[in-house]
Amino acid sequence: xxxxxxxxxxxxxxxxxxxxxxxxxxxxxxxxxxxxxxxxxxxxxxxxxxxxxxx
Amino acid sequence: xxxxxxxxxxxxxxxxxxxxxxxxxxxxxxxxxxxxxxxxxxxxxxxxxxxxxxxxxxxxxxxxxxxxxxxxxxxxxxxxxxxxxxxxxxxxxxxxxxxxxxxxxxxxxxxxxxxxxxxxxxxxxxxxxxxxxxxxxxxxxxxxxxxxxxxxxxxxxxxxxxxxxxxxxxxxxxxxxxxxxxxxxxxxxxxxxxxxxxxxxxxxxxxxxxxxxxxxxxxxxxxxxxxxxxxxxxxxxxxxxx
Numbered sequence: 002x003x004x005x006x007x008x009x010x011x012x013x014x015x016x017x018x019x020x021x022x023x024x025x026x027x028x029x030x031x032x033x034x035x036x037x038x039x040x041x042x043x044x045x046x047x048x049x050x051x052x053x054x055x056x
Numbered sequence: 057x058x059x060x061x062x063x064x065x066x067x068x069x070x071x072x073x074x075x076x077x078x079x080x081x082x083x084x085x086x087x088x089x090x091x092x093x094x095x096x097x098x099x100x101x102x103x104x105x106x107x108x109x110x111x112x113x114x115x116x117x118x119x120x121x122x123x124x125x126x127x128x129x130x131x132x133x134x135x136x137x138x139x140x141x142x143x144x145x146x147x148x149x150x151x152x153x154x155x156x157x158x159x160x161x162x163x164x165x166x167x168x169x170x171x172x173x174x175x176x177x178x179x180x181x182x183x184x185x186x187x188x189x190x191x192x193x194x195x196x197x198x199x200x201x202x203x204x205x206x207x208x209x210x211x212x213x214x215x216x217x218x219x220x221x222x223x224x225x226x227x228x229x230x231x232x233x234x235x236x237x238x239x240x241x242x243x244x245x246x247x248x249x250x251x252x253x254x255x256x257x258x259x260x261x262x263x264x265x266x267x268x269x270x271x272x273x274x275x276x277x278x279x280x281x282x283x284x285x286x287x288x289x290x291x292x293x294x295x296x297x298x
Contacts, residue, residue, distance in 0.1 A: 004181070004185055005185070005188065008185050008188045008189060009131070009134070009135075009188065009192060010134050011134050011135075011137075011138040015134060015137060015138050015141075016134070018137060019130060019133045019134050019137060022133065023130060023253065026253060026254060026257060027257060030254070030257040030258045030262075035254070035257070035258030035259070035262040036258075036262055036264075038254055038258065038262065039254060039262050039263055039264065039269070042250055042254060043250055043273060043276055043277070043280075044280075046133075046137065046246060046250060046277070047277065047280040047281070047284065049137055049141075050137055050140045050141045050144060050246075050280075050281065050284060051144070051284045051287070051288070053137065053138070053141035054141045054142075054144040054145040054148065054150060054284060054288055055145065055150050055288060
């Protein structure tokens with residue numbers, strides 16, 4: 002079961018990165034900055050990838 | 057009518073995963089024979105097929121597309137970010153590049169006890185877990201209306217190709233550039249995930265170029281990942297990949 006979950010969702014670091022990204026995305030959209038989110042989220046995704054890669 | 061924007065990333069993802077599954081089945085076949093190993097693989101594929109049919113039925117129930125799009129987008133981000141981070145780590149030298157020969161040798165070593173039941177389970181679990189990622193991409197990319205057939209056919213075409221070539225040469229498929237494919241597909245999957253989550257929350261108008269933004273995102277992530285590879289390249293090798 003743990004292998005099943007890990008295959009679908011990844012480890013806790015991976016979950017934390019995506020949770021943080023979604024929290025920022027929701028905050029931007031619901032504060033009327035949805036268009037800015039389109040420019041802010043992609044660089045943040047790369048920051049997440051860069052943080053995860055050495056770990 | 058095939059939707060190539062869906063079929064192409066599905067096909068590439070499926071190729072990578074089926075190659076990894078084939079390596080496991082091949083290693084198991086040397087222990088318990090081809091018939092038992094392919095039996096285990098077929099059983100796992102039946103489970104995946106049932107999951108795909110069941111999910112397709114659920115999608116047809118009429119769940120509100122916005123929430124579905126958001127949920128699938130999050131799953132794609134979970135999957136794509138992991139792939140992209142792994143491949144960045146590999147190309148920057150932080151992890152060893154994925155090697156089918158080593159994977160094959162490791163699976164053979166696990167089977168040294170000669171337990172037929174354990175060997176069958178290794179083949180079953182290997183195909184099921186690798187196929188689970190294919191299932192995820194098939195389901196996720198099928199959210200786009202009418203793309204269900206395109207993604208399923210692409211995954212099946214990849215399976216037929218890997219099974220056909222693998223069955224002919226009966227050796228690990230080491231010449232398939234898995235790491236390069238993972239790099240390209242990782243960028244595409246993350247693009248779909250980013251696009252859909254934000255579109256689900258803020259509406260289609262948040263993306264300045266509409267659907268064309270997907271191409272811009274894919275190029276942005278591919279270029280960004282290359283820059284990350286260069287930036288991380290100076291670090292020492294810390295561990296081998298699984």
